[in-house]
Amino acid sequence: QKEVEQNSGPLSVPEGAIASLNCTYSDRGSQSFFWYRQYSGKSPELIMSIYSNGDKEDGRFTAQLNKASQYVSLLIRDSQPSDSATYLCAVNRAAGNKLTFGGGTRVLVKP
């Protein structure tokens, strides 16, 4: 089992719809969870951080965390073509100040 797992996609979403991305992790001691957006050929950009169970909203993005079930999700509302990118889930390791990244989910928003 990979430490952080994501569906590689592509997740195809019509413009204006909600994109739902999921991420599961194996380290029960993890306390910090992050979503990065990576456009093709570019470096990852931090878009959401979440530390507590529940939902956290920032603009069109909502991160959801469930530590008991060991999953974190990202919702993108009113998806735009500019949201087409790969979304990386990152989870801190219980030991040390390090992150483990999932393989990423590629999202395609079609006009």
Add this chain to the structure above:
Amino acid sequence: DGGITQSPKYLFRKEGQNVTLSCEQNLNHDAMYWYRQDPGQGLRLIYYSQIVNDFQKGDIAEGYSVSREKKESFPLTVTSAQKNPTAFYLCASSNRGQNEQFFGPGTRLTVL
């Protein structure tokens, strides 16, 4: 402007050569990291440094070396011992005690 810079953007190397990738940050962050990304893959940790003059191996350190002589600089050397060095190399930094990492623009290394 505060940020992380990496140079060069593209680098071509012949087999058997060592190359050094530059990473500089002016965010006053204590911790710095080097990752490697292969096509269609996530990021894998090569080396990290929590403080000046100290660094630790990550998950795939073989064939790489680093130094941390200054807080703002964390260069990565890809040695000839690295068997598959062609990849996208990303440098990141974070504040002490915080897990949020911020990335530089990356260096794309190709071995000819």
